[in-house]
Amino acid sequence: xxxxxxxxxxxxxxxxxxxxxxxxxxxxxxxxxxxxxxxxxxxxxxxxxxxxxxxxxxxxxxxxxxxxxxxxxxxxxxxxxxxxxxxxxxxxxxxxxxxxxxxxxxxxxxxxxxxxxxxxxxxxxxxxxxxxxxxxxxxxxxxxxxxxxxxxxxxxxxxxxxxxxxxxxxxxxxxxxxxxxxxxxxxxxxxxxxxxxxxxxxxxxxxxxxxxxxxxxxxxxxxx
Amino acid sequence: xxxxxxxxxxxxxxxxxxxxxxxxxxxxxxxxxxxxxxxxxxxxxxxxxxxxxxxxxxxxxxxxxxxxxxxxxxxxxxxxxxxxxxxxxxxxxxxxxxxxxxxxxxxxxxxxxxxxxxxxxxxxxxxxxxxxxxxxxxxxxxxxxxxxxxxxxxxxxxxxxxxxxxxxxxxxxxxxxxxxxxxxxxxxxxxxxxxxxxxxxxxxxxxxxxxxxxxxxxxxxxxxxxxxxxxxxxxxxxxxxxxxxxxxxxxxxxxxxxxxxxxxxxxxxxxxxxxxxxxxxxxxxxxxxxxxxxxxxxxxxxxxxxxxxxxxxxxxxxxxxxx
Numbered sequence: 048x049x050x051x052x053x054x055x056x057x058x059x060x061x062x063x064x065x066x067x068x069x070x071x072x073x074x075x076x077x078x079x080x081x082x083x084x085x086x087x088x089x090x091x092x093x094x095x096x097x098x099x100x101x102x103x104x105x106x107x108x109x110x111x112x113x114x115x116x117x118x119x120x121x122x123x124x125x126x127x128x129x130x131x132x133x134x135x136x137x138x139x140x141x142x143x144x145x146x147x148x149x150x151x152x153x154x155x156x157x158x159x160x161x162x163x164x165x166x167x168x169x170x171x172x173x174x175x176x177x178x179x180x181x182x183x184x185x186x187x188x189x190x191x192x193x194x195x196x197x198x199x200x201x202x203x204x205x206x207x208x209x210x211x212x213x214x215x216x217x218x219x220x221x222x223x224x225x226x227x228x229x230x231x232x233x234x235x236x237x238x239x240x241x242x243x244x245x246x247x248x249x250x251x252x253x254x255x256x257x258x259x260x261x262x263x264x265x266x267x268x269x270x271x
Numbered sequence: 272x273x274x275x276x277x278x279x280x281x282x283x284x285x286x287x288x289x290x291x292x293x294x295x296x297x298x299x300x301x302x303x304x305x306x307x308x309x310x311x312x313x314x315x316x317x318x319x320x321x322x323x324x325x326x327x328x329x330x331x332x333x334x335x336x337x338x339x340x341x342x343x344x345x346x347x348x349x350x351x352x353x354x355x356x357x358x359x360x361x362x363x364x365x366x367x368x369x370x371x372x373x374x375x376x377x378x379x380x381x382x383x384x385x386x387x388x389x390x391x392x393x394x395x396x397x398x399x400x401x402x403x404x405x406x407x408x409x410x411x412x413x414x415x416x417x418x419x420x421x422x423x424x425x426x427x428x429x430x431x432x433x434x435x436x437x438x439x440x441x442x443x444x445x446x447x448x449x450x451x452x453x454x455x456x457x458x459x460x461x462x463x464x465x466x467x468x469x470x471x472x473x474x475x476x477x478x479x480x481x482x483x484x485x486x487x488x489x490x491x492x493x494x495x496x497x498x499x500x501x502x503x504x505x506x507x508x509x510x511x512x513x514x515x516x517x518x519x520x521x522x523x524x525x526x527x528x529x530x531x532x533x534x535x536x537x538x539x540x541x542x543x544x545x546x547x548x549x550x551x552x553x554x555x556x557x558x559x560x561x562x563x564x565x566x567x568x569x570x571x572x573x574x575x576x577x578x579x580x581x582x583x584x585x586x587x588x589x590x591x592x593x594x
Contacts, residue, residue, distance in 0.1 A: 051370035058358035062395075117357065127356040127396075129324075131364070131411065132344045132371040 052137055055128055056115045056145035066114050070107060070153060077103035077157050081165035092237025094165040095158065095180055100232045101215075103157060104184065108150040108191035109211055113204060115146040120203035121196065121269050139269035143196040143262050150192030151185040158184025158236075180236065187232035190254050193261035194228060200268040228254060272419060272450040273299040273321055277330035282316040290316040292327070295475045297468055299452055301418075303445045305462075306454040308470030314454030315351060317470070318421040321452070322348035335418060344372040347412035348421040353404050355396035361407050362392045368411040379414050386410050386436055402428040413440050420444060420451045426460055434461040490532035491556035492539060494525045498548035505546035506538060513538055 060066055080098040084091065116124035125138035162180035166173050194214065198206035217223030224230035234250040245253070275297050282290035292313040306314035319325040320332055323339030323346070335342040347368075356364055365379040383389040388406050391399065399407060405428050412420055420441070426434045438461050445451045445465075453460065468475050492515075496502050503520045506527065515538055517528035529535045532555055543550055 051367055054363065054367055055356045055358060058356070058363075062358050123354070126354040128371065130348065130350075130354055130408070131356070131368040132347070132415065132417075134340075134343060 049137070049141070052128060052133055052141035053145060056142050059115055059117055060111065060145070060149055063114060066111070069110050073103050073107040073110070074157055074160060077161050078164055081161045084165040085167065088167050089165070090167055090237070091162050091165040091170045091176055091180070094161050095183075095236040096233045099157065099161045099184075100187065100236050101229065104154055104187055104232065105191050105211060105214060105229070107153050107157065108146075108188050109195055109207060111149045111153060112146040112192050112195040112199070113207060115142055115149065116196070116199050116203075118204065119199075120201075120206065121199040121265060123203070124199070125269060136266055136270045139266045143193065143265045146192040146196050147189040147258070147262060150188035150190075152188070154184035154186075154188025154191075155181040156184070158182075158187075183232065183235040186251070186254050186258070187228055187235075190228040190232070190258040190261070193258045193265065196265035197261040197268075200265055225253065226257070228257060231257070272301055272335060273452070274333045275317070275321075275330065276332075278317070278320065278327050278332060279329040280313075280316055280320060280325060280327040282313070282319070282325070291472065292316055292320075293472070293474050295330070295470075297475055299450055299466070301445065301448050301450050302465040303441065303462060304450065304452045305460065305464040305467040306452060306470055307456070307458070307467055308454075309456045310351075312470040312472055314456075314470050315423045318348060318423055318452065318454050319350070321419070322346055322421050324348070342419070345417050346419045346421060347415045347417040349405070349408045349412050349423060349425065351423045351427070353408035355399070355404055355408060355411075357397035358395065360393055360395055361388070361399075361410075364396060364407065365411050365414045368415045372415055372417065374416060377414070377416075379410070382410055382414055382440070385440060387433060406433065409437060413444060416444075416447075416449075418449055420449055421454075422452065423454045424456070425453060426455070426457065426462075438462040490529060490535060492527040492532065492535045493554040493556055494527065494539060494550060495523060495552040495554070496525060496548055496550050497523060498546070499523060499525050501546045502542055502548040502550075505542035505548065508545070509538055509541060513541065 077099050081091075081094040084094045121139060121142065124142055125133075125135055128138040128141070129135050158180035159177045162177045163173065166176055170176050191214075194210050195207040198208075198210035200206065202209070213223075214227040214229045218227030218229030220230070231250040231254040234245060235247055235254070275295050278292050278295040280292045288311050290311050290313045295313070295317065306317060308314045316325065320327055321334055321339055323334075323343055332339060335345055339346065356367065359367065361383070362379070365383075366376060369376060380389065380392070383392055386406060386409070388403065388410060391403055391407060396404065396407065405425075409422065409425055412422065422441075425437060425441075441451050441453075441462060453462070453464070494502065499520050499522075503518055503525050506514060506518055506525070513534075515527040515529045515535055517526075519526040519528075527535045527539060529538070536553075539553065542548070
């Protein structure tokens with residue numbers, strides 16, 4: 048039964064040329080600063096912790112989550128499955144986890160590509176750098192997807208946009224940076240979490256906790 | 272199968288008066304059951320509650336021996352505004368409906384053909400017109416073979432052939448032991464129900480075999496004509512099985528009453544031909560839900576319902592007892 052629940056969100060993603068074109072466009076956009084870094088023989092983390100973590104990763108996951116939820120709010124997105132006999136909570140789990148997996152996949156691919164393109168002579172070995180960037184990109188993508196799925200439970204695209212804006216404004220520095228993915232992703236990609244002396248391990252743990260928390264809240268708010 | 276006790280609820284206001292249910296107590300057994308009334312009278316709201324989508328403000332509903340949410344997989348609910356998985360094809364939707372209910376897969380080609388929508392099988396739900404989407408949702412509900420079917424106006428938006436075909440399929444589900452509950456405002460649905468409950472502003476009346484339903488089974492044709500006497504004479508001269516059951520002559524008009532509007536039209540045609548009467552206008556008059564409610568209310572007040580309920584009917588003017 049659980050496998051059947053994934054047919055709709057996967058079809059929403061996979062049967063749309065718009066999704067594919069948007070993902071390719073955002074990936075190409077992420078590669079522009081990476082190429083610039085490469086030309087100036089800089090460090091890959093400049094591109095990773097800059098344009099990739101702050102602009103392209105959140106926006107590509109924003110688009111993917113919206114596509115999984117058919118552009119609307121969580122309640123409307125699961126209604127077709129509930130109408131066919133699924134429990135609302137199970138339907139919400141399928142939507143949220145599909146968005147998280149799609150976000151993780153897109154984040155991993157983009158992170159790996161940016162790391163490979165921007166790789167410079169002063170960076171760690173290429174394979175290590177690509178793998179680490181893919182891992183952080185995947186975790187960051189999943190965290191953003193969970194955040195946007197939660198936002199979709201109170202207002203659809205508006206809810207997602209509010210949390211995207213909050214991540215940009217509050218996630219940059221101060222105590223708000225602890226509660227949103229932006230600062231932690233930047234910290235893991237070689238930047239720093241403004242105002243806090245958190246280790247990368249602590250940021251990794253915090254991002255995992257945030258992913259689980261936002262995902263659980265997205266499902267919890269859609270139980271009925 | 273479905274037991275409601277002291278049910279009270281208020282539905283969302285959608286540009287008009289909100290639907291209400293007021294102290295509704297009823298039992299719905301396997302078979303074909305009709306909830307007769309407009310949306311504001313609470314029929315669709317009752318279906319939403321029985322499907323576990325809306326929580327009542329008071330009272331309780333048991334579906335298949337437990338709360339509706341616990342029986343969700345055993346209930347198929349088709350509201351008036353259907354939401355289909357827009358990215359899936361019709362064929363995939365019917366298969367998914369059984370998979371989500373852990374039912375073994377079953378070929379649905381024959382069902383789609385019977386309902387006259389086989390040509391939609393490979394179409395994505397997002398490409399369907401409103402009437403097509405409703406037909407697909409009804410097909411999915413039937414194909415799921417659930418023990419309870421809750422259908423809001425299943426015959427609305429349908430083509431000419433669909434009501435008869437759908438009616439036959441629903442009768443089969445009822446014969447197989449399912450509770451098929453239809454909420455409708457139509458006083459002449461194309462399906463003979465075993466049980467009918469009339470809803471009036473949230474209050475429920477049982478109207479099995481009583482006068483209001485008999486009223487709903489009759490049709491009237493009002494014919495505006497300057498030759499009323501000639502026309503009525505020609506109608507009276509028709510053979511017994513072709514003549515209207517009742518004939519009323521008024522000032523410049525004749526009213527024909529019979530069980531079937533088409534039979535009345537045929538009788539009128541024959542009478543006009545034989546009498547050469549001039550006809551200015553023909554106005555069909557079908558029994559309305561409001562007429563039924565009025566009849567049910569007056570009948571409840573007169574009938575042998577328990578004295579307390581009859582008193583309530585007299586005092587409130589809009590109450591009753593389901594028994």
